[in-house]
Amino acid sequence: MFAGPNIVNKNFKEEEYEMARKILAVLALGLFLVPLAHADTAEIERIKRSIIKIYTTAAAPDYFNPWALLNAKQLNGSGAVIADNRILTNAHVVANGSYIQVQRHGDAKKYRARVDVISHEADLAVLSVDDESFFEGTRALRIGDLPELQQEVTVYGYPIGGKSLSITRGVLSRVEHQYYAHADSYLMAGQIDAAINPGNSGGPVISGGRIVGVVMQANTSQRAENLGYFVPPIVIRHVLEDAGDGSHDGFPELGAVTQNMESPSMRAIAGLEDDQEGALVVRVFEDSKAAGVLKLGDVILEVDGMEVAEDRTVEWRPNQRTNYHFAIDRHHVGDKIKVKVARDGEEQTLEVELGKPPLSRTLVLAEQYDELPQYYIYGGVVFVPLNMNLIKRWGSSWHSKAPVDFLHARSQWADADRKELVVALKVLPAAINLGYHDWKNWIVEQVNGKPVRDFLSFARMLEDNSEAFVRMEDDAGYMMVLEHEEASRQQPLILETYHIPARHSPGLFDSSAAAGKGRTPHTSAL
Numbered sequence: 001m002f003a004g005p006n007i008v009n010k011n012f013k014e015e016e017y018e019m020a021r022k023i024l025a026v027l028a029l030g031l032f033l034v035p036l037a038h039a040d041t042a043e044i045e046r047i048k049r050s051i052i053k054i055y056t057t058a059a060a061p062d063y064f065n066p067w068a069l070l071n072a073k074q075l076n077g078s079g080a081v082i083a084d085n086r087i088l089t090n091a092h093v094v095a096n097g098s099y100i101q102v103q104r105h106g107d108a109k110k111y112r113a114r115v116d117v118i119s120h121e122a123d124l125a126v127l128s129v130d131d132e133s134f135f136e137g138t139r140a141l142r143i144g145d146l147p148e149l150q151q152e153v154t155v156y157g158y159p160i161g162g163k164s165l166s167i168t169r170g171v172l173s174r175v176e177h178q179y180y181a182h183a184d185s186y187l188m189a190g191q192i193d194a195a196i197n198p199g200n201s202g203g204p205v206i207s208g209g210r211i212v213g214v215v216m217q218a219n220t221s222q223r224a225e226n227l228g229y230f231v232p233p234i235v236i237r238h239v240l241e242d243a244g245d246g247s248h249d250g251f252p253e254l255g256a257v258t259q260n261m262e263s264p265s266m267r268a269i270a271g272l273e274d275d276q277e278g279a280l281v282v283r284v285f286e287d288s289k290a291a292g293v294l295k296l297g298d299v300i301l302e303v304d305g306m307e308v309a310e311d312r313t314v315e316w317r318p319n320q321r322t323n324y325h326f327a328i329d330r331h332h333v334g335d336k337i338k339v340k341v342a343r344d345g346e347e348q349t350l351e352v353e354l355g356k357p358p359l360s361r362t363l364v365l366a367e368q369y370d371e372l373p374q375y376y377i378y379g380g381v382v383f384v385p386l387n388m389n390l391i392k393r394w395g396s397s398w399h400s401k402a403p404v405d406f407l408h409a410r411s412q413w414a415d416a417d418r419k420e421l422v423v424a425l426k427v428l429p430a431a432i433n434l435g436y437h438d439w440k441n442w443i444v445e446q447v448n449g450k451p452v453r454d455f456l457s458f459a460r461m462l463e464d465n466s467e468a469f470v471r472m473e474d475d476a477g478y479m480m481v482l483e484h485e486e487a488s489r490q491q492p493l494i495l496e497t498y499h500i501p502a503r504h505s506p507g508l509f510d511s512s513a514a515a516g517k518g519r520t521p522h523t524s525a526l
Helices: 014-049 233-245 263-270 388-394 404-409 453-463 484-497
Strands: 051-058 071-083 088-089 097-104 112-120 124-129 152-157 166-180 185-192 203-209 210-219 228-231 256-259 279-284 301-304 315-317 319-321 338-341 346-352 374-379 381-385 424-428 440-444 469-473 479-483
Touching: 014 051, 014 166, 051 088, 071 152, 071 203, 071 210, 088 210, 112 233, 124 233, 152 210, 166 319, 210 233, 374 453, 374 484, 381 453, 388 404, 388 424, 404 440, 469 484, 479 484
Parallel strands: none
Antiparallel strands: 051 071, 051 097, 071 088, 088 124, 097 112, 112 124, 152 166, 152 203, 166 185, 185 228, 203 210, 210 228, 256 279, 279 301, 301 338, 315 319, 338 346, 374 381, 381 424, 424 440, 469 479
């Protein structure tokens, strides 16, 4: 009907002319899209070469038998090559890892890797490979900016069900603070509707050829389908910047506990004006940088220039809100920020230095990884500090199966006089502990009438005891009494009988442990 793209029969009817014009437009568009599609495919191929499969052999400590390890498990995860020949992945992919290997897309060979940086609270880790040839043919992927809501993103990884690389697409549906399952931390997270399965962990979320997230967990609720969460760029950059000086300080704390002020009555007694909103300070930790600056009853109106609403949220992007901790999380330990408060009906602008939070603010220590558990054996009784590692040994249903006293302690604040709880985990039956053979999971409050402050001071109280008997009590008055000299005499036989290598954990009485500077790693990722 026509001889070429620019020749049209003049006898065509008007509608035929219009149809011919549309056909020409489609042909022209097709000619334009062919090179674009080819370019898109080439970009995907370049990205695929930089997506890494990670193999981890992990042997976690057995907190029911703290001198031993659980059976080793083989875990798989994903990662991506970033600047300086490093691999970005999840912390939970390599946690407690004793042997780590990495493999490039399309290659059969595996290379030994080691952990250079790990942030359990952000669920991020950075790996390195000593053999530089591993990175030949790969391209470092840059960290990009978080896309807008409803924008499409692509997830790369190696989920279960096959050995090859999987690519799925979804849209960014939500961005706000979420609890990270790995360490129960509370940080910004992105939500997408792309399929995420075990093995995807650590894989990059890509938009515009750049990393805009690291896949970390899926919503396993029966009411949710294809809901996954990723670590966003602001958290990734914070971890990489924090580790730049060779030490990882983590995310800072303000040092105060706050409450919503959605109740009109609460706002009224706080003396707020009708146009004022904020968060009520209900506790200031004595050992925090905020002590002496913030006061009980203060209403936090602004944090670092961001207005705090009555539900404790801030507008971090137009029409997008998240918890006000966002204003703190973007800073580092030691930074100073401005905090505007309403105090006694007057507005004040204060300067608060952001501090490094302790392992836990409650009587239950936060879950730890890559470390040996602490324990102390006296008279055949195994004592341990109460922590989330122990509580989670009751399995996925620990919320209902762990001892009630343990769970209740999670909501009790620690202070200078009582920093952590000591548990008589179990009794290794022997003549010295006759009458207590069935005692287990018992919280010790006092030793010879003196209150227990923390695990180390408890162990020293027994170690340095000069009385004939050691009397331990709980808060209900129940007692366990052991003869001190006989306990010492029977100790070697008890350890030999139950094949226990030592009467206490390595380094328990070292000065470093006493200062709370850290604990002994039990594995190496070399």
